[in-house]
Amino acid sequence: MSLPLPRDFFDCRPLPQSEEHDLLDLAAAVCHDTALNALTMAQRPPSKEIINEATKRRATLHFGTDLVDPAMYGLTGVSRLRTTIDELVDFLLLTTPEKVRIYGNVVGQAVLDRMTLYQLPPRDSSMLAASVQWAVIENPFLSSALTLKRDTCFLEVLQRIEVTDPATGQRRRGLVRATHSVAMDSCPSLRKSHNIVRGALIRSGHLFLEAQDGEFDYYYTYIVADPGSVPKFVSLRIFQKIVSQMLNVEHHFALTRLPALMAEIAKEPRRRFKPDGAIAACEACASKFSVFGSKRHCYKCHQVVCSACIQTYAVRTQ
Missing domain, CATH: 3.30.40.10 (Zinc/RING finger domain, C3HC4 (zinc finger))
Structure with a gap:
């Protein structure tokens, strides 16, 4: 059977209330831990600086480990971004196939297939969206002839957040989009049936914290639980390429605003x-x-x- 899978491929029966509550508790914890992963890694010496040639915006890349499980290693990119909360929410709330496609194009993800397995009711007003997703994402930075396709079953959470910055000790407000792999009975491995390897992302995602003058400090954290047989130095090179796509976000916003901006200029x-x-x-x-x-x-x-x-x-x- 080829991709995309039939929309009824997974048997997603209603979740028991206790399991739904556990997932929501995990979603809140993942948002908090993803933010702390980003802020903690950002304090480490930068390994590389990158620049977007269109916007001239720069980002620094910082290696580090997961705070919950230090055996897991990853990378955080740090930059600035001129935007608004509403613009960020509209971009990160992946409610339609078109929005999934746009998001994938901006951050360099080739999404071969994706399904919402469970839509979770937000536990409070700060949690804007929470769901269990399944996706097959092709790595654009490795030859498809050399690697097997990888799928992931994961929590996807978008939440307004207030977190203590370990660099300053100050409380800061912002927005986090966090992803964290979960095991669900309704989403078994597809290795035997489709030759797709199950991957796992751990406390990873985008963090935007309010700064000054309409700007946000932007952090993108990427941690893989099991990179398989890929050597660590190769994994970190791939992480660099993935995280460096963060600089495309501001360019995307600028292009989105251009038609309205040019229309206003034309009136002057x-x-x-x-x-x-x-x-x-x-x-x-x-x-x-x-x-x-x-x-x-x-x-x-x-x-x-x-x-x-x-x-x-x-x-x-x-």
């Missing part, structure tokens, strides 16, 4: 671009223009910038 009186002959350096990065270097004008702010500081997009406006 047209301004002439300033003469660029006397401008010797890029007004964005301060790099000096070379003799043969091109000067570009930003359509929105009318700054004169170098080719490295400007992106060109075709935008459809109404």
Whole structure:
């Protein structure tokens, strides 16, 4: 049988109330522990710095271990993000196949199949969504000819959070999207039937904490419970590639906002671009223009910038 599986493939009978309560308790704990994993790893020395060429936003990558089980190792990326809670919730609340596809494209996940096994009732107003999911996600950073497909049965939780930052001791508010693998009788291994290996993510996900001036400190934590026979140094290289996709999130938001922004600009009186002959350096990065270097004008702010500081997009406006 090939993917996608029939929608009634898994026998998901109603959960006993006690099991539902246990899952909700675990969901709350996973959100808290994922946030602490991110903040604790972020205090370790960075192993690498990366940059998004479109937004020029940077992130640092930090190796570390799971706080609950130090035998599990992982990676956390740390950056900043200009957004709003509403924009984050809309992006992270994966309620339709289209939203799953968009999320996968942004964070570099090739989702081959996905099903909601159980929708859990939020335990309080801070828990925006909680569910048990099953998914087959292909690793885009490894050749499909060299690896078996992996599936995961996991808790997926989106929750507003208040957490103590271990770096400062201060309480901080924000949003966490956490994932944590669970074993469910209704979701058995597909190794024999489909040659799909069951993987496990542990207390991993995205954490956004309020900062200043409409920005959030953004952490992306990735911990795999059992990497199989893959050597640790190879796993960490893969983790780096996965976590580095975090810088795509701000770029995605910027592109999403562009049509409305351009429509607003179109309503304003047209301004002439300033003469660029006397401008010797890029007004964005301060790099000096070379003799043969091109000067570009930003359509929105009318700054004169170098080719490295400007992106060109075709935008459809109404």
